[in-house]
Amino acid sequence: MRSDALHGQVQPHPLLRKLESIADLSDEERQAILALPMNVRVFEAKSDIVRDADRPSDCALVLDGFVCRYKILPDGRRQIMGFYIPGDIPDLQSLHLQVMDHSVGTLVRSSIATIPHQNLRELMRHHPGLAEIFWRDSLIDAAMFREWMIGMGRRTAFQRTAHLLCELHVRLRAVGLAGADGYELPVTQNELGDALGLSTVHVNRVLQDLRSEGLIVLRGGSLSIPDWEALKITAEFDSAYLHLKALARDVG
Amino acid sequence: MRSDALHGQVQPHPLLRKLESIADLSDEERQAILALPMNVRVFEAKSDIVRDADRPSDCALVLDGFVCRYKILPDGRRQIMGFYIPGDIPDLQSLHLQVMDHSVGTLVRSSIATIPHQNLRELMRHHPGLAEIFWRDSLIDAAMFREWMIGMGRRTAFQRTAHLLCELHVRLRAVGLAGADGYELPVTQNELGDALGLSTVHVNRVLQDLRSEGLIVLRGGSLSIPDWEALKITAEFDSAYLHLKALARDVG
DNA sequence: CGCCCATTTGATCAATGTCAATAGTGGTGG
DNA sequence: CCACCACTATTGACATTGATCAAATGGGCG
Numbered sequence: 001m002r003s004d005a006l007h008g009q010v011q012p013h014p015l016l017r018k019l020e021s022i023a024d025l026s027d028e029e030r031q032a033i034l035a036l037p038m039n040v041r042v043f044e045a046k047s048d049i050v051r052d053a054d055r056p057s058d059c060a061l062v063l064d065g066f067v068c069r070y071k072i073l074p075d076g077r078r079q080i081m082g083f084y085i086p087g088d089i090p091d092l093q094s095l096h097l098q099v100m101d102h103s104v105g106t107l108v109r110s111s112i113a114t115i116p117h118q119n120l121r122e123l124m125r126h127h128p129g130l131a132e133i134f135w136r137d138s139l140i141d142a143a144m145f146r147e148w149m150i151g152m153g154r155r156t157a158f159q160r161t162a163h164l165l166c167e168l169h170v171r172l173r174a175v176g177l178a179g180a181d182g183y184e185l186p187v188t189q190n191e192l193g194d195a196l197g198l199s200t201v202h203v204n205r206v207l208q209d210l211r212s213e214g215l216i217v218l219r220g221g222s223l224s225i226p227d228w229e230a231l232k233i234t235a236e237f238d239s240a241y242l243h244l245k246a247l248a249r250d251v252g
Numbered sequence: 253m254r255s256d257a258l259h260g261q262v263q264p265h266p267l268l269r270k271l272e273s274i275a276d277l278s279d280e281e282r283q284a285i286l287a288l289p290m291n292v293r294v295f296e297a298k299s300d301i302v303r304d305a306d307r308p309s310d311c312a313l314v315l316d317g318f319v320c321r322y323k324i325l326p327d328g329r330r331q332i333m334g335f336y337i338p339g340d341i342p343d344l345q346s347l348h349l350q351v352m353d354h355s356v357g358t359l360v361r362s363s364i365a366t367i368p369h370q371n372l373r374e375l376m377r378h379h380p381g382l383a384e385i386f387w388r389d390s391l392i393d394a395a396m397f398r399e400w401m402i403g404m405g406r407r408t409a410f411q412r413t414a415h416l417l418c419e420l421h422v423r424l425r426a427v428g429l430a431g432a433d434g435y436e437l438p439v440t441q442n443e444l445g446d447a448l449g450l451s452t453v454h455v456n457r458v459l460q461d462l463r464s465e466g467l468i469v470l471r472g473g474s475l476s477i478p479d480w481e482a483l484k485i486t487a488e489f490d491s492a493y494l495h496l497k498a499l500a501r502d503v504g
Numbered sequence: 505c506g507c508c509c510a511t512t513t514g515a516t517c518a519a520t521g522t523c524a525a526t527a528g529t530g531g532t533g534g
Numbered sequence: 535c536c537a538c539c540a541c542t543a544t545t546g547a548c549a550t551t552g553a554t555c556a557a558a559t560g561g562g563c564g
């Protein structure tokens with residue numbers, strides 16, 4: 001038994017939380033995770049953690065904050081390809097893809113733990129079960145990319161925006177970082193636009209539409225969702241693609 | 253030495269070709285791959301290999317043909333999320349994600365080898381190097397999703413279409429299935445639209461533009477690219493995201 | 505020959521982008 | 535505590551891309 005199982009209030013390691021949201025861990029595996037060497041470093045808002053074309057020698061675990069994966073096109077336009085929250089390792093792929101094909105950066109001041117590839121490789125060599133779980137995590141990441149593709153290819157700006165808000169809600173809840181009816185969303189409309197493939201101006205209008213339909217209350221980076229079912233329906237949101245372990249009684 | 257190394261003309265196993273395009277294999281690993289049990293089955297054009305919500309117990313290896321990953325939305329619209337060619341295993345993720353969150357189907361009559369999960373797991377248990385390579389493959393898949401997202405979010409229909417044609421060319425060449433200046437593209441304009449997030453009508457117009465600019469010659473499923481550099485430039489195509497092993501002297 | 509499917513064309517419409525200006529808002533130095 | 539600054543949000547007018555609808559053309563095949 002882990003010691004903090006005695007009182008539910010204690011926050012376990014963010015990475016443990018995350019992994020346990022998508023798979024079961026043995027005590028041994030938990031210990032091994034906790035034993036990983038981590039170099040914690042605080043990044044200011046809007047700064048890069050890893051850059052396009054880098055060849056990282058370690059992975060970045062988000063401990064606190066809000067991070068995104070993005071790519072800048074030749075003409076300066078930016079596409080954000082995913083948001084990452086505490087417990088996520090946005091550059092896990094660098095373990096097996098030497099060269100970064102995009103960048104990873106913070107949206108707000110974030111604390112990031114750096115874990116050498118070498119230690120991750122050793123961990124997985126000794127714990128094949130964990131290797132599977134990390135692989136699984138990267139597959140879920142890919143599933144999120146697919147879902148975003150569906151949105152950008154076939155959903156309206158309105159639906160797509162609602163869908164993103166649903167995704168973040170479910171993911172944040174899965175690691176205990178969202179309340180029952182909302183969460184902190186420290187993302188500017190410009191950043192939302194880059195993630196959704198929309199202009200800032202249009203994001204602004206879509207958000208107003210979502211507000212006026214009573215689907216969201218968004219004010220100063222704080223989002224609340226008065227009627228989850230309604231939002232879910234307009235977004236055509238089905239959390240199956242997140243492949244979370246326990247969705248039964250939860251949102252989703 | 254593998255026996256067919258004696259004469260370069262012999263086509264090795266499609267899966268070997270594919271894996272060797274993204275990583276180095278030892279002779280032992282090659283043998284192990286060749287020893288995989290495969291159940292070959294021919295699928296007619298436009299038929300499903302695996303369906304959304306299925307729980308597959310094996311993976312599908314494309315031996316011949318042209319396959320795609322897609323999802324149908326509630327209102328019937330379709331988004332194609334990737335094209336798969338001989339050597340690809342489009343549902344590799346089913347190894348670690350129990351439930352399919354989309355479908356995989358053929359575009360043309362294709363022969364598909366079915367490999368039980370169990371055998372793949374055993375293979376990887378005995379050959380951890382192969383596990384890494386398969387993981388790497390799934391990460392490259394994810395990189396392609398990201399690139400498509402960039403296209404749908406931030407590129408015009410024109411650029412995006414050109415980009416897709418570039419991607420397919422490089423991927424087909426990497427496994428020896430494309431000539432120096434073109435390849436067979438057995439995909440209807442409707443299917444292209446579903447992949448690019450465009451209407452069929454618009455795809456038609458974009459293709460005409462590409463033709464009239466002399467960037468492509470497309471006729472009856474046969475694509476030729478008169479000036480690769482020109483197409484690459486208009487598409488802003490950089491093959492880095494495909495993480496192929498040898499791009500040096502090749503297209504890319 | 506006739507049919508089915510894919511391609512092509514034209515006309516019009518709707519969603520979203522772009523440009524430019526105006527308001528908030530929070531943080532900072534004085 | 536206040537004025538100022540930089541960034542973010544909001545609004546309006548207009549431009550553009552790409553969707554939609556409808557119809558015609560073309561090709562392959564039983």
